[in-house]
Amino acid sequence: MTLAAQPQTVLTDEITTGADYEIVRRVIETISENYRDQPSLEALAASVGMTPTALQKLFTRWAGLSPKGFLQAVTLDHARRLLASDLPLLDTAYELGLSGPGRLHDLFVTHEALSPGEFKAKGEGLTLRYGFHVCPFGLALVMVTDRGLAGLAFCDPGGERDALADMQGRWPRATYLEDLAATAPYAARVFDPANWRADRPLKVVLIGTDFQVSVWNALLKIPMGKALAYSDLAREIGRPDAPRAVGAAVGANPISFVVPCHRAVGKTGALTGYHWGLTRKKAILGWEAGQLHPS
DNA sequence: ATGACATTCTTGT
DNA sequence: ACAAGAATGTCAT
Secondary structure (H helix, E strand, O other), X not given: OOOOOXXXXXXXXXXXXXXXXXXXXXXXXXXXXXXXXXXXXXXXXXXXXXXXXXXXXXXXXXXXXXXXXXXXXHOHHHHXXXXXXXXXXXXXXXHHHHHOOOOOXXXXXXXXXXXXXXXXXXXOOOEEEEEEEEXXXXXXXXXXXXXXXXXXXXXXXXXXXXXXXXXXXXXXOOEEEEOHHHHHHHHHHHHOHHHXXXXXXXXXXXXXXXXXXXXXXXXXXXXXXXXEEHHHHHHHXXXXXOHHHHHHHHHOOOEEOOEOHHHEXXXXXXXXXXXXXXXXXXXXXXXXXXXXXXX
């Protein structure tokens, strides 16, 4: 797959975006494995067979920030700074949402939980429409009900089957329909910051146990560019002794990215596990840093 | 730095 | 009902 035989000109936007992610993903992987050595742009470019300038351009277009800047964003130091910014943030940016049943964060999300009956039936009688869409982090599997967004998962090209199976395992009795027309608007809304507007709230449906839903609620309160330790989350929901259970609940979050599970980090600021791959967690964090400080 | 273990919730049998 | 596991945290080497 190395020869330059592909006719670049006929590739659609979507396909190039997917291919771009693959390159960027490998670069990010390299950066996060060797960030101590501060790999140079030249070395990074060589590792993916590109010229330094081409990689610089591609990476910056993707992340809104240079490989160098990304390297810094992924560093332990940076994650620690996110943590250092104290807890008060939890209630501040967020008073406005009190009027309605909903919660707000950067994406202007309103949510409702599924009724206990509906949940216990493991999705029985629920119709989930799904579709795969290209996004900045590879392929996104979007699942919606008539009440709003219910699931968001990631995969690499070729992994569609596994991703779908993973989601279907969560609600085995639900009916699944492929319906790109239904899911496309959600994909566009979620991954384009220009669409994060209060007058177009994103409706999501949280399907989980009480404990899980309370953890996901706490996650929704973390603003973009901030992070919280699992133990802080545990305190936030009033179970200071259950950081481990919180970790499990965070990992079970069916709507990744929208429910910002990537903003939960270890007590020390270390980036810990991620259901859809640690590399992707770093990619998302770096991408958010780029949205925050456009260069 | 490494490893054992404490602790809470979920899930499969 | 029970046992095992999980995207953790802490304390002892």
